[in-house]
Amino acid sequence: MEKERKVPHFVDNPSNFCPGCGHGIVSRLVAECLEELGQDRNVIYTIGIGCSSNMSAGMKADRLHCCHGRASAVASGMKRVNPQNVIISYQGDGDAYSIGMGESMGTAYRNEKITMITINNTNYGMTGGQMSATTMPGQKTTTTVYGRDCSVTGNPFKFPELVASQFDVAYAARGSVDSVGNINRLKGYIKDALEAQIAGEGYSVVEVLIPCPTNWGMTPLESLDHIRNNIIPYYTLGVKKARGGKSV
Amino acid sequence: MRIEIKKDRCKECGFCVASCPKKCISFAPKINKIGYHPVVIDMEQCIKCGSCYTVCPDGVYHFIPGGDQ
Numbered sequence: 159m160e161k162e163r164k165v166p167h168f169v170d171n172p173s174n175f176c177p178g179c180g181h182g183i184v185s186r187l188v189a190e191c192l193e194e195l196g197q198d199r200n201v202i203y204t205i206g207i208g209c210s211s212n213m214s215a216g217m218k219a220d221r222l223h224c225c226h227g228r229a230s231a232v233a234s235g236m237k238r239v240n241p242q243n244v245i246i247s248y249q250g251d252g253d254a255y256s257i258g259m260g261e262s263m264g265t266a267y268r269n270e271k272i273t274m275i276t277i278n279n280t281n282y283g284m285t286g287g288q289m290s291a292t293t294m295p296g297q298k299t300t301t302t303v304y305g306r307d308c309s310v311t312g313n314p315f316k317f318p319e320l321v322a323s324q325f326d327v328a329y330a331a332r333g334s335v336d337s338v339g340n341i342n343r344l345k346g347y348i349k350d351a352l353e354a355q356i357a358g359e360g361y362s363v364v365e366v367l368i369p370c371p372t373n374w375g376m377t378p379l380e381s382l383d384h385i386r387n388n389i390i391p392y393y394t395l396g397v398k399k400a401r402g403g404k405s406v
Numbered sequence: 407m408r409i410e411i412k413k414d415r416c417k418e419c420g421f422c423v424a425s426c427p428k429k430c431i432s433f434a435p436k437i438n439k440i441g442y443h444p445v446v447i448d449m450e451q452c453i454k455c456g457s458c459y460t461v462c463p464d465g466v467y468h469f470i471p472g473g474d475q
Contacts, residue, residue: 160407160471163459170465177417177442182463338425338457371419378419 166193171216175209178378180335180368181277185213187341188246188275191349195356201244202236204229206253209283213248227258230265233272244355247274252282255291255315266321269328269360273351276317276363279370280389287373291315294392299373314392318365322399328360330398334367336385340395347397354401367393407454408473413444415464422458422467431458 164170166189175181192198203221205214206229214221224232233247247254247265254262254276265272281299282288288301292314296305308314318330329351333344344366351362367389369381376384416438422445423431430451433443445458445466459467 161469162471163456163467163469165465165468172415173464175463178419178421179463182465183461186463186465335461338460341460378421379424382421382424 166190166198168198168219169217171218173216174212176370176372178369178371178381179209179283180279180366181209181213183335183341184275184277184344184366184368185217185248187345187348188248191345191352192244194349195244195352197244197352197356200242201246202240204233204236204245204247206247206249206258208250208253208285209279210248210250210253210277211284227253227256228261229253230258230270230272230274231261233274234265234268234270237270237272241271244352245272246352247272249274249276250283251276251278251280251292252285252290255317256282259291259315262317263321266325266327266361266363269326271355271358271360272362273355274361274363275348275351276365277368278365278393279368279373281370281373283370283373287370292393294389316393318363318398321361321363326360327363327399328354329362329401331363332365332367332393332395332398334385334390334395335369336367336382336390343395350397350401359401365393367395408470409447409449409452409454410468410470411445411447412466412468414439416442416444416466417464418442418444419463421461421463425457425461427455427457428453 169189207226237245289299322330331347334340354362371381430448438444
C-alpha cells in the first residue's frame with residue numbers, strides 16, 4: 159500500500175532557517191513521532207534562545223519561549239502541573255549546555271518526566287558562530303580564531319554520555335541528520351524518548367548533530383561531509399542509555 | 407503515487423539532489439519567490455523512494471498516494 163509522506167500539520171509552514179540547516183529535519187521528525195503516537199494535539203514545547211527560536215515561526219502548537227537556558231527548568235514545572243501533556247524542551251547546544259548547563263543538569267538529575275531535544279551544531283549559530291561548550295577541539299570559530307585550545311577552554315561537553323553514566327535517567331541517545339539512514343535511526347531515538355516520557359519512566363534526552371553551513375563556512379553538502387568525517391568520530395552516535403535502565 | 411513540490415519553500419541546499427539514488431533531481435533555471443533555484447524531478451527516472459522527503463529540511467516534498475505522477 160502506498161504511504162503518504164507529508165510534513166505534519168502543525169509544522170507544515172515555511173521556515174526561517176538558513177539553507178542547509180538541520181533544524182527543519184529535526185522539528186519535522188519530532189512532529190512525525192508525535193503524530194504517530196497520537197500526541198500531536200497534546201504537546202507543549204519549551205523553546206530555548208538561539209537558532210532553535212526560529213522553530214517557533216513555522217510551528218502551530220502550544221509553546222513557550224523561555225529565558226535563555228531555562229527551557230528545561232520551565233519544562234519541569236509544566237510537567238509537574240500538567241502530567242497528562244507531553245512536554246518537549248527543544249534547545250540548541252549554547253542554550254542547553256552553556257548558559258543552561260545548570261538547568262539541564264538539574265532536570266536530568268531530578269529525573270523529571272520530560273523529553274529534551276538538543277540540537278548540537280558545535281557553535282553559537284544565531285549570534286555569529288562563536289565557540290560553544292560542544293565546539294570541537296581545534297575548531298575555528300569567531301572566538302577561537304586559531305582553533306579551540308582545550309587546555310584553555312576545557313574539553314567539549316558530552317551531555318548524553320554524562321547523564322547516562324552518572325544520573326538515573328530513562329533514556330539518552332545521540333543521532334545525526336547527515337544521511338537518510340541516520341535520519342531514520344534518529345527518528346527511532348526520538349520516538350523511544352517520547353515513549354519513555356509517555357510511559358512515565360523519567361527523563362529522556364536526544365542530542366542531534368546538525369550542519370551549520372553558514373557559520374562553518376561550508377556549502378550544505380560539505381557540512382554533511384564534515385559531520386561524517388570529523389564530528390561523528392568524536393560525538394559517537396547511538397543509544398547511550400536504553401529504556402529499562404540499561405547503560406549502553 | 408504523486409509528488410507535490412512546494413517550490414517556493416526550496417532553499418537550494420541540495421540535500422535531496424545528493425541523496426537521490428536515481429540522481430533524478432536537479433535545480434530549475436528559474437528562481438523561486440525567495441530567490442533560490444528550486445528542485446525539479448525527472449519523473450521518468452523517479453522510483454518514489456522518499457529519500458528526498460526524508461532529508462529535506464524545508465518541507466518541500468509531499469508524497470500523495472494515488473495517481474501516476
